[in-house]
Amino acid sequence: MNDPNQKTYWLPTDHSYVEIPYQTAQAKVFYGSGSDHSAIVVSADVFISKWGDGPLFIHGINNSPYSTNDLHYYVLEGPYPYINGSTQVCTSNTFSLSPLPLKNNDITWTVSNSSLFSVVSNADNTATVTRTGATSGNAILYARADGMNVAQLTIWTCSPPPPPAISGSTLICGGAPKSFSSPNWQAGYTWGKSNNLSLSSTIADNTTVSLNGDAGMGWVSVNYGGVELNRINVWVGPPIISYISGVENMQPGVYTEYSAIMPDYSLPAITSYNWQLTPLGSNYFWTSGDYYCAIIFNPGSYTLSVTACNACGTSDPSYMYIQSSRGSSSGAFAYPNPVDNILTIDIDAFIAANPLAQFSIARPAYDVRLYDGSGNQLRQQKVKGGTVQFDVSSLPDGMYYLHIYDGVNATPIMTTIIVQH
Numbered sequence: 001m002n003d004p005n006q007k008t009y010w011l012p013t014d015h016s017y018v019e020i021p022y023q024t025a026q027a028k029v030f031y032g033s034g035s036d037h038s039a040i041v042v043s044a045d046v047f048i049s050k051w052g053d054g055p056l057f058i059h060g061i062n063n064s065p066y067s068t069n070d071l072h073y074y075v076l077e078g079p080y081p082y083i084n085g086s087t088q089v090c091t092s093n094t095f096s097l098s099p100l101p102l103k104n105n106d107i108t109w110t111v112s113n114s115s116l117f118s119v120v121s122n123a124d125n126t127a128t129v130t131r132t133g134a135t136s137g138n139a140i141l142y143a144r145a146d147g148m149n150v151a152q153l154t155i156w157t158c159s160p161p162p163p164p165a166i167s168g169s170t171l172i173c174g175g176a177p178k179s180f181s182s183p184n185w186q187a188g189y190t191w192g193k194s195n196n197l198s199l200s201s202t203i204a205d206n207t208t209v210s211l212n213g214d215a216g217m218g219w220v221s222v223n224y225g226g227v228e229l230n231r232i233n234v235w236v237g238p239p240i241i242s243y244i245s246g247v248e249n250m251q252p253g254v255y256t257e258y259s260a261i262m263p264d265y266s267l268p269a270i271t272s273y274n275w276q277l278t279p280l281g282s283n284y285f286w287t288s289g290d291y292y293c294a295i296i297f298n299p300g301s302y303t304l305s306v307t308a309c310n311a312c313g314t315s316d317p318s319y320m321y322i323q324s325s326r327g328s329s330s331g332a333f334a335y336p337n338p339v340d341n342i343l344t345i346d347i348d349a350f351i352a353a354n355p356l357a358q359f360s361i362a363r364p365a366y367d368v369r370l371y372d373g374s375g376n377q378l379r380q381q382k383v384k385g386g387t388v389q390f391d392v393s394s395l396p397d398g399m400y401y402l403h404i405y406d407g408v409n410a411t412p413i414m415t416t417i418i419v420q421h
């Protein structure tokens with residue numbers, strides 16, 4: 001069967017045989033040597049051969065005077081081996097080869113693009129192909145027998161479906177699991193979560209989310225093929241106060257604000273704050289709004305603390321240590337504060353607290369004004385020194401704003417005045 005005569009004994013005139021790259025039952029065999037020889041595969045590595053006009057005989061693949069390094073196999077055209085399985089891989093698919101080669105235990109599977117897919121050759125000669133990463137594209141899946149490609153199939157990544165909706169509580173407490181659902185759930189979706197949460201199911205359209213770690217920020221997501229499609233942020237457990245924002249040293253009688261700073265104000269669903277000043281003494285102290293307090297201090301050392309509550313419980317307290325003493329800041333030129341009748345503004349104290357004013361060649365005239373919260377000017381006086389006194393006895397209780405223009409800068413020095421009768 002050496003060329004051009006290798007097909008003399010079995011190739012039909014209609015050229016219906018095709019060469020295949022593996023051994024299978026009833027395949028025609030050519031050793032690739034210059035011989036007048038033909039063979040048929042009857043079982044794995046067992047042939048029925050014929051040389052010239054000699055008789056037929058059965059032999060093993062290596063029981064031949066010719067080398068096995070250049071074997072060729074031919075079968076009638078169809079059925080030719082092909083790969084069964086969906087060409088769209090969303091998460092993972094299983095593929096099989098049909099018909100199997102005679103030596104089917106040698107089948108292995110490979111893929112041309114490992115950045116898109118990974119492939120595992122299973123014991124039953126099927127392949128499991130799994131999508132890797134979020135990149136889209138295509139690759140070629142190969143079935144191999146005896147180190148040769150038997151069949152191939154082009155496979156593609158799925159286009160992700162539209163982002164799913166997620167329904168569920170944004171606050172999760174210990175001992176009180178919450179139900180989450182995705183109304184437009186599709187096959188291939190899976191649930192994801194942060195490390196401080198646990199899920200009753202990752203593949204059903206409903207899952208129960210429970211506390212499984214420390215309080216703080218958390219999240220629940222829906223994923224598809226390793227790609228996150230949607231996420232909602234949740235708060236887990238009682239609130240956490242990161243720190244108290246505000247000054248630690250101030251002048252007695254100056255209005256000061258302090259705020260409780262949290263990782264995220266919106267998620268913990270705060271129901272109340274509890275501020276404590278120790279010692280309270282005769283200081284003017286109150287809270288305003290959801291998360292800050294305003295304090296007027298008498299001289300001394302103080303500890304300010306705050307806790308926050310939500311439906312899960314109460315936060316650990318956060319502390320600030322505060323020193324109030326004269327000379328701590330530049331805001332004690334207006335007194336008393338809070339004021340009932342007469343507010344005194346000490347211009348000389350104001351100058352002492354502003355070093356640039358001390359070295360002016362000509363002392364400017366100071367324009368002193370008092371405004372209400374709506375920006376209405378209520379009192380005004382211009383002086384070069386000494387004191388200014390405003391009668392505030394007729395003003396309603398509340399918060400007012402003192403502006404002092406130094407005659408040089410367009411922006412005034414401002415401080416807050418509390419009127420309290």
